[in-house]
Amino acid sequence: MAQAKRMKHRGIEQIKTFFDALLAPPESASLVEGQEEEPYAAYLRQDMPDAAELQAQRDNPPELLPRFAIVLPASGDKKARAVTLASLNAQTYARWELTEDPLRAQGEFILFLQPGDTLAPHALYCFASAAQAGADLLYCDEDIRINGRQAAPYFKGEASLITQYSYDMLGSGVAAALPLYRAAGGRQGAGAEDRYAYNLRLLQTCAHPLHIGQVLYTCAKEGHPATAARRMLQGCLPKDTYAATGMFAGSFRVEHTVKTPQVAIIVPNKNNMDALRRLLESLEMHTLYQNYTILIADEGTRDNRTLRYYDILQKNKAAAVLFGGGVSLPALLNRAAREVNADVLVFLGRDTEVITPNWLRDLLSQLYRRNVAAVGGKLVDARGRLLYVGGVVGLGGWVASPYAGSADDMESLRKNRFANSIHAVSALSLACMAVRAETFFNAGCFDESFLRDGIDMELCLRLLRRDLTCVYTPYAVLRSHAPLPDLRDADQKDKVRCYDTLRPMLLRGDPYYSRGYDYSCLQPTVAARPRPAIELNERYR
Numbered sequence: 001m002a003q004a005k006r007m008k009h010r011g012i013e014q015i016k017t018f019f020d021a022l023l024a025p026p027e028s029a030s031l032v033e034g035q036e037e038e039p040y041a042a043y044l045r046q047d048m049p050d051a052a053e054l055q056a057q058r059d060n061p062p063e064l065l066p067r068f069a070i071v072l073p074a075s076g077d078k079k080a081r082a083v084t085l086a087s088l089n090a091q092t093y094a095r096w097e098l099t100e101d102p103l104r105a106q107g108e109f110i111l112f113l114q115p116g117d118t119l120a121p122h123a124l125y126c127f128a129s130a131a132q133a134g135a136d137l138l139y140c141d142e143d144i145r146i147n148g149r150q151a152a153p154y155f156k157g158e159a160s161l162i163t164q165y166s167y168d169m170l171g172s173g174v175a176a177a178l179p180l181y182r183a184a185g186g187r188q189g190a191g192a193e194d195r196y197a198y199n200l201r202l203l204q205t206c207a208h209p210l211h212i213g214q215v216l217y218t219c220a221k222e223g224h225p226a227t228a229a230r231r232m233l234q235g236c237l238p239k240d241t242y243a244a245t246g247m248f249a250g251s252f253r254v255e256h257t258v259k260t261p262q263v264a265i266i267v268p269n270k271n272n273m274d275a276l277r278r279l280l281e282s283l284e285m286h287t288l289y290q291n292y293t294i295l296i297a298d299e300g301t302r303d304n305r306t307l308r309y310y311d312i313l314q315k316n317k318a319a320a321v322l323f324g325g326g327v328s329l330p331a332l333l334n335r336a337a338r339e340v341n342a343d344v345l346v347f348l349g350r351d352t353e354v355i356t357p358n359w360l361r362d363l364l365s366q367l368y369r370r371n372v373a374a375v376g377g378k379l380v381d382a383r384g385r386l387l388y389v390g391g392v393v394g395l396g397g398w399v400a401s402p403y404a405g406s407a408d409d410m411e412s413l414r415k416n417r418f419a420n421s422i423h424a425v426s427a428l429s430l431a432c433m434a435v436r437a438e439t440f441f442n443a444g445c446f447d448e449s450f451l452r453d454g455i456d457m458e459l460c461l462r463l464l465r466r467d468l469t470c471v472y473t474p475y476a477v478l479r480s481h482a483p484l485p486d487l488r489d490a491d492q493k494d495k496v497r498c499y500d501t502l503r504p505m506l507l508r509g510d511p512y513y514s515r516g517y518d519y520s521c522l523q524p525t526v527a528a529r530p531r532p533a534i535e536l537n538e539r540y541r
Contacts, residue, residue, distance in 0.1 A: 136207055156211055241257070347432075376425075423471070425472045
């Protein structure tokens with residue numbers, strides 16, 4: 001009965017998510033007179049220091065007192081430049097100087113502004129305070145001014161070269177230590193391509209980037225690098241890595257050239273011959289990459305049809321079968337990984353179906369990039385709606401995927417950044433996860449103290465603690481004909497283990513997400529009053 005109630009509630013949540021996506025205002029929506037205060041307006045109001053706090057900042061500057069060189073071009077609209085100067089003169093932190101020529105910049109940090117762009121009055125104070133942590137690259141969240149109001153917030157995540165290669169994740173509001181600025185070769189111009197190239201070189205060169213999770217920079221207009229920036233990007237890439245244009249304006253598709261590593265596809269199964277057959281036939285029909293073998297990790301099948309199907313597969317050498325003998329899923333998968341002789345392990349859910357011919361090569365092209373430990377693809381449901389685009393720790397109180405249940409489209413820039421770009425994530429799904437065998441064994445394989453649920457998430461977080469990256473790619477697409485496991489429905493023992501694993505990140509937030517989003521909503525939505533994700537978890541009492 002309790003399970004039935006949970007499933008009914010889950011169905012209601014999915015319907016609500018669908019209609020929320022249809023009715024959601026565009027990212028650029030601004031407050032109209034007579035409307036209730038929008039979440040973003042409320043967020044800005046509660047995030048902005050009051051007059052007393054601003055005065056306290058003026059009276060008590062940070063101890064190290066770094067000086068900021070603000071580069072503001074003399075050209076451009078005089079009124080727009082005056083708006084920018086007014087925001088500078090309102091700063092609570094006074095140790096800054098204005099220059100038009102970055103080559104003559106003095107001080108510890110350099111920050112670029114364009115005429116019409118503005119800083120929040122406490123922006124430089126926040127930058128100066130953050131500099132005391134020893135960071136050489138500081139960047140903040142930003143938004144854009146539309147119809148005189150701040151709108152379309154861009155909440156950034158932890159610095160990642162993988163993500164920066166895909167689009168300009170650093171954006172505006174970037175302050176670089178002067179030695180870093182010079183080592184990165186400076187900034188050549190004021191265009192969007194120049195900014196992207198500059199930010200990329202900074203991130204490649206810096207020792208300690210630091211994200212300030214506040215909206216401190218407002219752009220007068222939006223700007224994204226044109227496709228011509230691909231040539232510049234190519235010059236910044238490591239050997240055997242190449243760039244192509246991405247799915248949306250200002251994005252790029254960066255991949256590593258892969259030869260033909262031996263791949264073992266491991267599929268856990270129990271009884272369901274029809275679903276397994278659909279997956280295996282889709283692999284045969286839609287996989288261009290040929291250097292792979294299939295191992296079915298059986299969890300205790302008793303169905304005669306499925307057992308006969310196993311016999312046919314093995315006689316025709318289409319797949320091998322490993323019988324688990326009653327062990328837990330992580331123990332079975334670890335045994336399967338040891339059984340195969342492969343460079344790469346690809347774990348697939350039995351209920352998935354391959355729908356893009358280059359899916360395996362697309363996974364491998366990310367897996368062999370520098371510092372990448374695991375890669376997952378895009379999962380859609382039987383109706384073509386998004387099911388999984390990488391996991392966010394804390395979403396719904398546990399781990400979930402942004403935009404799950406919404407259409408697989410390109411309706412907004414925010415959605416494109418999550419669903420339609422290659423980027424770093426904190427968690428991947430066992431329904432589609434590739435990991436190099438050496439990395440898997442060195443990390444200790446799946447944690448066998450779990451019974452079943454959460455082993456994919458736990459492995460990803462363990463890899464993250466080793467300074468390795470998990471990557472989501474939208475170019476490898478699979479269809480899932482069953483819902484993905486939900487930690488809210490897990491066995492009680494697994495729930496306890498999952499909560500203990502997730503708790504530190506639930507408290508501080510997913511590094512690749514933002515505290516500015518509402519963790520109770522699958523569609524990334526501004527939270528009028530942000531709260532820690534842990535408060536949404538049922539075990540937090």
